[in-house]
Amino acid sequence: MDSIDLYRQLLGLAEPWTVQRVEMDIPRLRVDVHLGHAPGARFACPACGCEFSVYDHAAERSWRHLDSCQFQTVLHARAPRVSCPEHGVRQAELPWAEPGGRFTRLFEALAIDVLLATDVKKAATILGMTWDEAWHIMERAVLRGRRTKPSAMPSMIGVDEKAIAKGHRYMTLVCDLEQATVEYIGQDRKQASLEAYFEAFEPEARQALQAISLDMWPPYINACRDKVPGADQKMVFDRFHIMRHVVDAVDTVRKREHKALLDTGDTTLTKSKYLWLYSAENVPEKSRERFNVLKNAQLKTARAWALKESLRELWNYSREGWARRFWQRWYFWATHSRLAPMIDAAKMIARHLPNVLTYFSHRISNAVAEGLNSKIATIQKRACGYRNAENFKIAVYFHCGGLDLWPHRWTHSKVG
Numbered sequence: 001m002d003s004i005d006l007y008r009q010l011l012g013l014a015e016p017w018t019v020q021r022v023e024m025d026i027p028r029l030r031v032d033v034h035l036g037h038a039p040g041a042r043f044a045c046p047a048c049g050c051e052f053s054v055y056d057h058a059a060e061r062s063w064r065h066l067d068s069c070q071f072q073t074v075l076h077a078r079a080p081r082v083s084c085p086e087h088g089v090r091q092a093e094l095p096w097a098e099p100g101g102r103f104t105r106l107f108e109a110l111a112i113d114v115l116l117a118t119d120v121k122k123a124a125t126i127l128g129m130t131w132d133e134a135w136h137i138m139e140r141a142v143l144r145g146r147r148t149k150p151s152a153m154p155s156m157i158g159v160d161e162k163a164i165a166k167g168h169r170y171m172t173l174v175c176d177l178e179q180a181t182v183e184y185i186g187q188d189r190k191q192a193s194l195e196a197y198f199e200a201f202e203p204e205a206r207q208a209l210q211a212i213s214l215d216m217w218p219p220y221i222n223a224c225r226d227k228v229p230g231a232d233q234k235m236v237f238d239r240f241h242i243m244r245h246v247v248d249a250v251d252t253v254r255k256r257e258h259k260a261l262l263d264t265g266d267t268t269l270t271k272s273k274y275l276w277l278y279s280a281e282n283v284p285e286k287s288r289e290r291f292n293v294l295k296n297a298q299l300k301t302a303r304a305w306a307l308k309e310s311l312r313e314l315w316n317y318s319r320e321g322w323a324r325r326f327w328q329r330w331y332f333w334a335t336h337s338r339l340a341p342m343i344d345a346a347k348m349i350a351r352h353l354p355n356v357l358t359y360f361s362h363r364i365s366n367a368v369a370e371g372l373n374s375k376i377a378t379i380q381k382r383a384c385g386y387r388n389a390e391n392f393k394i395a396v397y398f399h400c401g402g403l404d405l406w407p408h409r410w411t412h413s414k415v416g
């Protein structure tokens, strides 16, 4: 078998395409494979599929292919053009590459696998290409995947805001809680940011949506009420967001008390910030002893902490009625605590109580997609390397979109 036959087989080329010439450049570790087609072959108009004889050929182009051993391998060909009476002079599709692509489909498929496994910079090094080239493959893969994704409304979604670029800009993310995929990313965290997601579906299609997990954020609440039929029965305020508000209140109590104590030279609360933010069972071993002393001391912060820890039980009830009775006791305790930040937090939750208690009908939270959140967090950390919000979107869709990213399989069928 000579090198022409070898490459014809390696490339899986079918009639009328064939390998015409193989040039090996040993010092540069490079193989150039020139492709051509049999004379008299007919090719299809890409618009209608009708076959015609060749009208002329486009200028020669090249495509990077999978390396042969360590030889960078580049395919060269002149694409045939056909003259269709209906669609004019068009370039026939080539079996090894997508229209406009600079890499063969097999190379893109490999590159996508590498990009999924690591960040763009490392992938570019492994693949022997520039950052921009690697990024472009990622971008094309997302566009391809979004184009072919079936557009059914998920039955349970989680809505979340994500800060990028050091907290100065926000994006709105909609996740499918069952598939653990990011379905949509919108600019900002406004009402319109979320409405745009719902508006992509016909009003009848939105009926399929059964439950929405979200934060107590008025623009999102308004978007759901305006666009989702029966939204008030479907919205569930995410328990982790609620607890975050309460944890923030505990921290405010601590800050104020610490300042007051320091004014009298008392350093009891110095360097205790994170101890109060942990859930009881997560306080690190090395700090347990100190924390046990602190939480039993006569401190406002200790009372706020006990309130926070107690509220976590709300979601453990199996019936809404029991949870409601627990809430009433907790609310009385919190509002009589004389701790202003805790009273504010309790009142905020009380204002939203109906959609806190819808939890007992749907039992959803944004944490269902736990793996998804940690993937997004990794992308957020790298986001400073992305030049803009658009790039953050591409990266999230690429890693978390549940998309079919790969080019269509290398076709061995007859072309034209």
Ligand SMILES: [Zn+2]
Pocket (backbone or CB within 6 Å): 045, 046, 047, 048, 049, 050, 084, 085, 086, 087, 088
């Ligand atoms: Zn045509």
